[in-house]
Amino acid sequence: MELLKDVANFSGKSGLYRILKPGRAGVIVESLDDKREKMMMGASSRVSVLKDISIFMADSDKATPLPEVLLSVHAKYEGQELDVKQMSDYQLTDFMAEVLPGYDTEKVYLSDIKKLINWYKILTKYMPEVFEAKAEEVPAEETTTEASAAE
Secondary structure (H helix, E strand, O other), X not given: OHHHHHEEEEOOOOOOEEEEEEOOOEEEEEEOOOOOOEEEEEOOOOEEEHHHOEEEEOOOOOEEEHHHHHHHXXXXXXXXXXXXXXXXXXXXXXXXXXXXXXXXXXXXXXXHHHHHXXXXXXXXXXXXXXXXXXXXXXXXXXXXXXXXXXX
């Protein structure tokens, strides 16, 4: 999920953008869609880098990082079509409770859940390597644990 440090959402713009490089007046980004438009986002734009976003939990002051939530969504819904427009409010809250049990229902709004689903759809379509990279990292950790246990 290290690749998410280069993916951002800009306030007032729909969709996700890959951060390419800084420029003099802001940052050069490429849209994650079929157009792959490159544009300059000004320094005054409000940017949210996906790696830095977290979701509030009800039972503590802690929050769960978005990359962990996206991995949970991927584990449960890999290969399934998620369509926010066809989901009722109850289905959205059930979805969120399924992928992140114990999330704060008062601080996490339906609009946040819709964004999460839309971002997941964009990432699986245009950046599937985000999920593949994490799958490759896990066996390396398991190997280290097995080696430690053998000693």
